[in-house]
Amino acid sequence: MKKGKSQSMAIIGTSIGVIALGLATPSSADMNPPLAALGPPPVPLDNPQTPEKVELGKLLFFDSRIGGDASVSCADCHAQKQGWGFNDSLSRGYPGVIHWRNSQTVINSAYLGKLFWTGSAKSLEGQAPSAALGAVSGNGERDMVEARLAFIPEYVKRFNKVFGDDWPKVNNTWKAIAAFERTLIHDQTPFDKFMRGDKNALTKQQKRGLKLFQGKANCIECHNGQLLTDQKYYNLGVPRAEDWLENGMAQVTFRYEQYAKGVTEEMYRKIKDDAGLYYRTKQKSDMGKFRTPPLRYTAYTAPFMHNGAFLDFEELVDFYNAGGGTNEFTDGTFAKSKTKLLKPLKLNDKEKEDLVAFLESLSGEEIKIPTPKLPPYAPLPAMADAN
Ligand code: HEC
Ligand code: HEC
Numbered sequence: 001m002k003k004g005k006s007q008s009m010a011i012i013g014t015s016i017g018v019i020a021l022g023l024a025t026p027s028s029a030d031m032n033p034p035l036a037a038l039g040p041p042p043v044p045l046d047n048p049q050t051p052e053k054v055e056l057g058k059l060l061f062f063d064s065r066i067g068g069d070a071s072v073s074c075a076d077c078h079a080q081k082q083g084w085g086f087n088d089s090l091s092r093g094y095p096g097v098i099h100w101r102n103s104q105t106v107i108n109s110a111y112l113g114k115l116f117w118t119g120s121a122k123s124l125e126g127q128a129p130s131a132a133l134g135a136v137s138g139n140g141e142r143d144m145v146e147a148r149l150a151f152i153p154e155y156v157k158r159f160n161k162v163f164g165d166d167w168p169k170v171n172n173t174w175k176a177i178a179a180f181e182r183t184l185i186h187d188q189t190p191f192d193k194f195m196r197g198d199k200n201a202l203t204k205q206q207k208r209g210l211k212l213f214q215g216k217a218n219c220i221e222c223h224n225g226q227l228l229t230d231q232k233y234y235n236l237g238v239p240r241a242e243d244w245l246e247n248g249m250a251q252v253t254f255r256y257e258q259y260a261k262g263v264t265e266e267m268y269r270k271i272k273d274d275a276g277l278y279y280r281t282k283q284k285s286d287m288g289k290f291r292t293p294p295l296r297y298t299a300y301t302a303p304f305m306h307n308g309a310f311l312d313f314e315e316l317v318d319f320y321n322a323g324g325g326t327n328e329f330t331d332g333t334f335a336k337s338k339t340k341l342l343k344p345l346k347l348n349d350k351e352k353e354d355l356v357a358f359l360e361s362l363s364g365e366e367i368k369i370p371t372p373k374l375p376p377y378a379p380l381p382a383m384a385d386a387n
Pocket of ligand 1: 073103116
């Protein structure tokens with residue numbers, strides 16, 4: 001990437017990007033999969049759950065030795081006390097950088113077929129290495145991780161028992177972590193109890209909110225089925241992260257990611273907003289699109305959206321009530337990829353409160369587990385003998 005004088009955030013081009021978006025609006029709420037209580041999570045055939053594997057995965061989830069400089073674990077960005085996510089708009093990053101997106105909760109991630117804000121991983125087994133090895137998250141290195149694990153006798157023993165490994169294999173690390181994540185299930189919310197037949201599980205206000213969710217507010221259009229997500233991608237016009245204009249560290253990661261994701265030089269220089277799914281498809285019609293997130297456990301996971309734009313449910317509902325927002329990327333024109341499914345909702349104050357009350361019913365008791373004690377390093381027996 002050539003660096004020129006014009007490399008400045010302030011430049012806004014004037015050319016008008018033309019994007020054809022001829023799709024008619026599919027509507028009719030009753031075509032959407034109905035809301036339902038959460039069933040058990042799917043488990044892949046090649047990674048069956050066993051108590052020993054889950055226990056090993058739990059240790060590894062909390063263990064920073066699978067990260068580059070052995071200082072960042074999964075649990076540092078997916079902290080129990082922060083909804084198993086990270087409560088800043090943008091997540092903390094690997095030492096020396098901050099992340100460019102909001103950290104998602106790992107609670108109920110076991111159900112998702114598309115992981116990350118733009119669905120770039122298809123399974124927990126595939127997601128974990130991206131997280132542990134990615135430059136702005138764990139920044140680990142496979143051989144180093146394996147070497148470290150080999151010097152932790154407790155892990156050598158456990159990998160052998162669970163996977164039959166002579167020495168811990170790094171790929172089995174991801175399998176064990178995935179097995180642990182499949183135990184982080186949130187299916188006892190007031191909403192789930194209501195859907196299973198306990199008519200008193202929701203308050204009157206929450207029931208009104210549920211009706212709005214499926215009716216006037218039309219949230220059901222995208223947040224549907226048992227997960228409350230269609231796992232499709234939309235540009236809602238979420239306002240850009242302020243940090244990208246104000247915080248040098250955040251800008252560094254943001255620019256780096258443009259480069260890493262292979263955008264054009266013009267875009268690298270001028271872009272001011274997260275282009276979302278575009279980075280994966282390079283289709284203009286995918287600019288600013290993100291995966292519809294599931295909605296359980298969100299009482300603990302604010303701020304919301306891919307960049308943490310909204311601090312609470314009230315701000316979020318105001319955003320939807322206004323028909324979403326507008327975003328621009330490189331050319332100073334409003335994104336043409338914004339979904340046609342969002343329209344001003346005309347909810348009054350009482351209805352907004354009802355909707356917020358319903359959103360609260362999607363979270364039950366907080367999931368807390370004792371932080372495991374991590375096994376120490378020890379020299380390998382052969383090396384110890386040699387001394
Ligand atoms: C430095 C912070 C950081 C570390 C370390 C980290 N994560 Fe994440 N995690 C994030 C962020 C930020 C996202 C969203 C990123 C995106 O979509 O681009 C995310 C997304 C996820 C998701 C996707 C959830 C969903 O709804 O799609 C899972 C699962 C996850 N992380 C698990 C892990 C595991 C397992 C580890 C350890 C191997 C880990 N993370 C390490 C910050 C981190
Ligand atoms: C057109 C599809 C669509 C509709 C309709 C829709 N949403 Fe969303 N929702 C999304 C997408 C996509 C995101 C993520 C956007 C982003 O990060 O840029 C999201 C994010 C959210 C989040 C944040 C979750 C998190 O983990 O950060 C909540 C809460 C939410 N929506 C609730 C609602 C409510 C309430 C309604 C109805 C008023 C609604 N949504 C209507 C697609 C939709």
